[in-house]
Amino acid sequence: MAYTVGELVAEFLPAVGVDTAFGIVSVHNIPMLDALSQRNAVRYVMARGEMGGAHMADAYARVSGHLGVVFTSTGPGAANAMPGLVEARFAGSPVLHVTGQTATRFLGRDMGTVHDVPGQTEMLASVCKRAFRVRAPQEALATLMVAATAALTPPMGPVSVEVPIDIQRMEVPRPDWSAVALSLPPAPPPEPLALAAAVAALRQAKRPMLWLGNGAKGAREAALRLLDLGFGAVSSWNGRGIVAEDDPRTLGGLHGAGSPPVAEFYAGCDAMLVVGSRLRGHETMEFSLKLPRPLIHVDIDPAANGRTYQPDIFVQGDAALTMHAIADALEAKPSDLQRDLAALKPRAVAEYARGLGPYESFPATLRAAMPRDALWVRDITISNSAWGNRIMPVLGPRDAVHPVGAAIGPGLPLGIGAALAGKGRKAIAMVGDGGFALNLPELWTAVQEQAELVIMVMNDKGYGVIRHIQDHAAGRRFFHDLQGPDLMQLAALAGLPGMRVSSVEEFGPTLERAFATKGPVLLEVDMATIGEHPPYAPYNQPRKAG
Numbered sequence: 001m002a003y004t005v006g007e008l009v010a011e012f013l014p015a016v017g018v019d020t021a022f023g024i025v026s027v028h029n030i031p032m033l034d035a036l037s038q039r040n041a042v043r044y045v046m047a048r049g050e051m052g053g054a055h056m057a058d059a060y061a062r063v064s065g066h067l068g069v070v071f072t073s074t075g076p077g078a079a080n081a082m083p084g085l086v087e088a089r090f091a092g093s094p095v096l097h098v099t100g101q102t103a104t105r106f107l108g109r110d111m112g113t114v115h116d117v118p119g120q121t122e123m124l125a126s127v128c129k130r131a132f133r134v135r136a137p138q139e140a141l142a143t144l145m146v147a148a149t150a151a152l153t154p155p156m157g158p159v160s161v162e163v164p165i166d167i168q169r170m171e172v173p174r175p176d177w178s179a180v181a182l183s184l185p186p187a188p189p190p191e192p193l194a195l196a197a198a199v200a201a202l203r204q205a206k207r208p209m210l211w212l213g214n215g216a217k218g219a220r221e222a223a224l225r226l227l228d229l230g231f232g233a234v235s236s237w238n239g240r241g242i243v244a245e246d247d248p249r250t251l252g253g254l255h256g257a258g259s260p261p262v263a264e265f266y267a268g269c270d271a272m273l274v275v276g277s278r279l280r281g282h283e284t285m286e287f288s289l290k291l292p293r294p295l296i297h298v299d300i301d302p303a304a305n306g307r308t309y310q311p312d313i314f315v316q317g318d319a320a321l322t323m324h325a326i327a328d329a330l331e332a333k334p335s336d337l338q339r340d341l342a343a344l345k346p347r348a349v350a351e352y353a354r355g356l357g358p359y360e361s362f363p364a365t366l367r368a369a370m371p372r373d374a375l376w377v378r379d380i381t382i383s384n385s386a387w388g389n390r391i392m393p394v395l396g397p398r399d400a401v402h403p404v405g406a407a408i409g410p411g412l413p414l415g416i417g418a419a420l421a422g423k424g425r426k427a428i429a430m431v432g433d434g435g436f437a438l439n440l441p442e443l444w445t446a447v448q449e450q451a452e453l454v455i456m457v458m459n460d461k462g463y464g465v466i467r468h469i470q471d472h473a474a475g476r477r478f479f480h481d482l483q484g485p486d487l488m489q490l491a492a493l494a495g496l497p498g499m500r501v502s503s504v505e506e507f508g509p510t511l512e513r514a515f516a517t518k519g520p521v522l523l524e525v526d527m528a529t530i531g532e533h534p535p536y537a538p539y540n541q542p543r544k545a546g
Contacts, residue, residue: 006031026073028100052085059417215276230333379411381432
């Protein structure tokens with residue numbers, strides 16, 4: 001019986017450990033998705049838009065630690081996935097995007113065939129780590145292997161593969177799947193001379209800090225070894241939970257930007273070891289946050305050297321191997337730093353929370369209501385930028401998902417992808433009403449898939465973050481008010497429970513009820529009733545004239 005490239009694509013995914021894929025069926029991917037439907041080895045989640053599907057695949061990859069897969073059609077379908085691929089690139093997320101292409105006899109000729117977009121490969125390559133096209137049926141397996149390997153090789157990121165529609169239908173020999181496995185390159189050890197310099201500097205330090213980023217997500221044991229030697233810790237917002245944030249030795253995401261007590265604390269530290277983090281401008285007040293010196297930066301990517309902060313020492317190498325090597329070479333230090341850090345933490349968190357106005361209690365109330373293993377997903381709503389990224393404790397390295405690229409809109413589909421990757425663990429997606437509107441049709445995806453997801457809409461009837469930015473930048477507000485649906489009526493229309501919070505006192509009990517409800521729940525926080533959310537740093541500073 002004939003065996004086609006479409007069937008090969010469908011069987012490749014489970015052969016390399018993929019159990020879930022997302023996307024939309026269309027004319028240029030029917031052979032692949034038909035084959036997928038006949039094998040029942042991969043759960044296929046029907047997104048309502050390619051952007052949502054790509055975000056779901058991204059979150060699935062972040063929570064599962066393996067490939068997230070999204071299928072789109074060619075042309076407009078592939079273009080619609082671009083925002084999700086952009087976010088996956090920001091987040092260093094291993095997403096495999098499989099898309100169609102027009103038939104090979106029409107390629108590159110601008111003949112106006114259906115969905116034919118000249119320059120599609122270049123478009124995808126502009127936002128992905130790599131982009132490939134299968135040019136002959138015998139190339140299909142090798143191309144998929146190279147693409148999946150590239151996505152999973154640090155620094156990880158999204159990779160696109162185009163499979164022209166005629167090639168999907170062409171015959172190929174069926175592979176021996178028992179002999180097929182991804183061969184990822186071994187983790188590179190730290191460069192010896194730079195490692196020696198880092199060890200020498202850290203031996204002299206009496207109050208060293210450790211800054212953990214996304215590249216250290218798989219290095220919890222190594223990070224804890226350094227804390228056991230006397231280091232204190234903070235995290236980038238995409239590296240949270242590597243050290244559980246109920247540990248008094250870490251400040252988690254309250255790493256200094258917008259928190260004067262933490263910035264002041266750094267002045268009493270005499271070294272900072274940064275592992276697997278960009279030290280992003282978005283998180284460091286555009287690089288104005290003063291970090292302890294010497295600054296020692298560890299990253300697997302040599303391009304990270306001096307990209308943001310100029311380090312005193314740069315060590316290229318795997319996060320876990322490098323931290324273990326440093327720990328092997330150091331002796332335990334006096335615990336003064338950790339004692340001071342433990343005293344600072346509740347004071348700094350309380351001071352920061354007092355700036356949240358009527359929402360001061362929300363982070364602690366939410367954490368208390370969540371199951372310990374729940375997944376914490378959020379959009380770039382004002383509540384996340386103000387407190388979700390900073391003082392809502394995260395307990396595991398794959399427990400938190402947010403738009404690293406700072407876009408509004410991904411929250412709902414990220415929540416769906418995270419919930420499905422959680423395999424029964426509860427997830428909560430905190431979104432604003434503005435961001436929720438951008439992917440609102442995915443509400444029906446959550447219902448159809450019965451995702452274990454609390455969709456918490458912080459409803460201030462407009463773009464709350466933008467209002468404060470406008471106040472700070474322009475001294476007036478414009479184009480910020482939004483008319484939206486009654487969310488309880490929307491919940492009824494979509495067929496899921498709806499709950500509304502209209503006071504601070506209702507927040508905790510309503511959350512507990514939402515988490516106790518099976519399947520998706522739409523929970524609205526009526527900010528118009530509770531009160532306007534105060535601006536966060538730097539938009540809480542006086543506006544400069546001119």
